[in-house]
Amino acid sequence: MAHKNKDVCVAAHVYDVVELADGTRFLDVCSPETSDDHCRFTVMSANEDRKTVGDLSRYLAQDIRIRGVVRPFGGRAEILLSDARQFHGGAEKFRPNPALLHGFSAEDEKPAVNDPALRSGHHRSVFKSAR
Incomplete structure (x- = not known):
């Protein structure tokens, strides 16, 4: 998997x-002559992305270009198709990392990141203006 x-x-x-x-x-991009065991690449689209991806049957028997991050999945490489713009060079749908959002609420008056430089009582932050 050279492009992992x-x-x-x-x-x-x-x-x-x-x-x-x-x-x-799934978009099956391996020829019918290729056994499932020898097919090393697939394009997968989750049900939750159906609205932003659209009808995939229109790509049947078509040559496509798709942009995405190559990830290992079940012994083969795959691209996650999460938005139709990927067929035109656009990026996958942005999904925030839930681990980074832990303890954050938009109603809080604290920043969304836990940066020690932003806490009061510590060293001066490089982001604060010098007086």
Whole structure:
């Protein structure tokens, strides 16, 4: 997996569109002659992204270009398709890291980050103007 965790643009042919019972959809980009065990790449779209991705059946039997981060999944590489703009060079849908949002509320008057330099009673912050 040469491009693991890299944002790349991939050109592929869509041989099939597969939908699982939970609504997860896959663009099958391996030829029918390639066994499932030998297929090393797929494009996956979660059910929660259906609205921003749209109807995938229109890509059936089409050559596509898709941008995304190549991630390992089930012994193969995959790109997560979360927004239709990925077909036109756009990035995946932004998803905030829940670990970074822990303890933050928009109603709080504290910053969204836990930066010791922003706490009072500590060394001067480089962000504060010198007097």
